[in-house]
Amino acid sequence: xxxxxxxxxxxxxxxxxxxxxxxxxxxxxxxxxxxxxxxxxxxxxxxxxxxxxxxxxxxxxxxxxxxxxxxxxxxxxxxxxxxxxxxxxxxxxxxxxxxxxxxxxxxxxxxxxxxxxxxxxxxxxxxxxxxxxxxxxxxxxxxxxxxxxxxxxxxxxxxxxxxxxxxxxxxxxxxxxxxxxxxxxxxxxxxxxxxxxxxxxxxxxxxxxxxxxxxxxxxxxxxxxxxxxxxxxxxxxxxxxxxxxxxxxxxxxxxxxxxxxxxxxxxxxxxxxxxxxxxxxxxxxxxxxxxxxxxxxxxxxxxxxxxxxxxxxxxxxxxxxxxxxxxxxxxxxxxxxxxxxxxxxxxxxxxxxxxxxxxxxxxxxxxxxxxxxxxxxxxxxxxxxxxxxxxxxxxxxxxxxxxxxxxxxxxxxxxxxxxxxxxxxxxxxxxxxxxxxxxxxxxxxxxxxxxxxxxxxxxxxxxxxxxxxxxxxxxxxxxxxxxxxxxxxxxxxxxxxxxxxxxxxxxxxxxxxxxxxxxxxxxxxxxxxxxxxxxxxxxxxxxxxxxxxxxxxxx
Numbered sequence: 001x002x003x004x005x006x007x008x009x010x011x012x013x014x015x016x017x018x019x020x021x022x023x024x025x026x027x028x029x030x031x032x033x034x035x036x037x038x039x040x041x042x043x044x045x046x047x048x049x050x051x052x053x054x055x056x057x058x059x060x061x062x063x064x065x066x067x068x069x070x071x072x073x074x075x076x077x078x079x080x081x082x083x084x085x086x087x088x089x090x091x092x093x094x095x096x097x098x099x100x101x102x103x104x105x106x107x108x109x110x111x112x113x114x115x116x117x118x119x120x121x122x123x124x125x126x127x128x129x130x131x132x133x134x135x136x137x138x139x140x141x142x143x144x145x146x147x148x149x150x151x152x153x154x155x156x157x158x159x160x161x162x163x164x165x166x167x168x169x170x171x172x173x174x175x176x177x178x179x180x181x182x183x184x185x186x187x188x189x190x191x192x193x194x195x196x197x198x199x200x201x202x203x204x205x206x207x208x209x210x211x212x213x214x215x216x217x218x219x220x221x222x223x224x225x226x227x228x229x230x231x232x233x234x235x236x237x238x239x240x241x242x243x244x245x246x247x248x249x250x251x252x253x254x255x256x257x258x259x260x261x262x263x264x265x266x267x268x269x270x271x272x273x274x275x276x277x278x279x280x281x282x283x284x285x286x287x288x289x290x291x292x293x294x295x296x297x298x299x300x301x302x303x304x305x306x307x308x309x310x311x312x313x314x315x316x317x318x319x320x321x322x323x324x325x326x327x328x329x330x331x332x333x334x335x336x337x338x339x340x341x342x343x344x345x346x347x348x349x350x351x352x353x354x355x356x357x358x359x360x361x362x363x364x365x366x367x368x369x370x371x372x373x374x375x376x377x378x379x380x381x382x383x384x385x386x387x388x389x390x391x392x393x394x395x396x397x398x399x400x401x402x403x404x405x406x407x408x409x410x411x412x413x414x415x416x417x418x419x420x421x422x423x424x425x426x427x428x429x430x431x432x433x434x435x436x437x438x439x440x441x442x443x444x445x446x447x448x449x450x451x452x453x454x455x456x457x458x459x460x461x462x463x464x465x466x467x468x469x470x471x472x473x474x475x476x477x478x479x480x481x482x483x484x485x486x487x488x489x490x491x492x493x494x495x496x497x498x499x500x501x502x503x504x505x506x507x508x509x510x511x512x513x514x515x516x517x518x519x520x521x522x523x524x525x526x527x528x529x530x531x532x533x534x535x536x537x538x539x540x541x542x543x544x545x546x547x548x549x550x551x552x553x554x555x
Contacts, residue, residue, distance in 0.1 A: 007218040020178035032070040045175030048213030051155040063118035089118040101134035129161035177212025198232035278348040282335035448484035453512040526554040
């Protein structure tokens with residue numbers, strides 16, 4: 001006996017055995033039970049979600065010899081012939097190959113004749129959106145007022161291409177893509193019935209690769225069984241699909257947190273040696289970053305039975321939520337740019353180095369490099385790179401209890417003076433601090449640093465520090481960035497501070513404006529130096545050339 005592929009062998013034959021389309025099954029079951037039947041149905045959805053299967057089950061329900069029922073017997077001649085594709089009153093038409101108006105007219109001419117064996121004559125038109133406009137117009141009248149014994153079941157993957165005049169004459173059911181959980185559960189049920197052993201990780205890989213299509217999942221399962229010589233193992237399925245082991249991605253993120261660019265490149269080379277798809281790697285990396293962000297902002301949504309739950313929560317606690325958003329964008333854009341890269345490995349490496357360049361630990365790494373350099377140079381480098389203004393350290397004094405007892409009124413008038421209490425010195429006045437120097441000493445990155453660079457220091461009043469931000473940069477005023485800046489300033493001044501940011505035009509140059517001005521001055525000096533160069537002037541005069549200033553970069 002010839003082998004029958006799993007997608008055909010395990011095609012559902014009843015509504016109860018259909019997976020993942022409960023909303024459609026419920027509506028059709030109620031309609032059949034109450035015998036409130038429409039003359040035209042339209043099933044829409046992506047490939048492999050059960051459109052044709054539903055049409056055949058509905059045809060069996062309409063023509064089962066036991067009567068009009070939502071649970072066809074599956075044993076009568078009508079049910080068995082429909083299952084085998086031999087029922088004379090079930091006409092399955094492929095609209096992709098019968099697109100012309102003449103073919104549609106010929107098909108509908110036979111609709112007036114009564115069914116030969118069944119209760120209804122059922123027309124199943126697959127990929128109906130492929131019909132021409134003339135063919136749609138030819139079927140409109142019959143579709144609106146068909147004979148009592150005719151039922152139309154239309155199926156399509158692209159309902160937007162169907163004319164509204166046709167859509168309005170049908171009951172439309174949108175079939176959903178199936179979740180990986182429901183697909184893997186069905187695959188497990190099939191393998192148990194077939195007596196084939198399988199690892200849960202392998203089934204998870206197959207269900208994710210199927211992208212919501214049960215037919216694709218069953219085809220991949222057939223391939224996995226053949227690839228594994230009758231076994232479905234995770235390692236072999238990974239090799240078959242070319243998918244990236246999550247260990248590679250977790251190792252990349254660990255190396256990223258450690259600031260180990262060489263380690264990230266070694267992982268990329270190892271992946272290239274195994275001929276893994278870098279497009280799939282960036283896709284999986286974006287998916288992993290999505291799960292990381294969910295674990296950070298909604299940890300209760302992380303499933304308890306997730307295999308990588310422990311590593312996921314560990315990374316979620318070590319990564320900055322803002323950086324996870326940035327890393328996700330880098331991974332997505334890096335995947336788009338793979339086609340433009342010299343080769344996929346180069347594109348993947350540049351994406352990893354982009355992640356490394358924008359990592360949140362960049363300031364810390366720079367500080368550690370300066371420390372190492374100062375040790376090797378006897379501390380000279382540290383003295384040269386020291387900030388202009390050091391963070392003021394809070395000093396404390398011990399109040400004499402005897403003096404407080406002699407003058408209780410003074411103690412009440414000065415509540416800051418408490419017996420045996422450590423009293424912090426007041427914060428420096430606004431004229432004694434330089435916002436540029438403070439910002440240079442803060443360990444900030446990402447949006448928090450961008451926010452601080454575009455602000456102007458307005459004043460320090462007690463525990464409140466006021467900044468001013470131009471309305472042009474109001475998009476930087478995000479709460480996570482403000483919270484991070486407030487925490488960093490509190491650490492700098494050695495006490496809790498309240499940060500207040502007002503939106504108004506700044507009156508002095510912000511650190512961002514100063515940096516932009518310095519870059520412009522460097523660029524102007526570089527352009528002037530090139531223009532005054534004798535060789536350059538000679539070339540311009542000889543060839544009537546033009547100097548492109550944008551190509552000049554200061555050294």
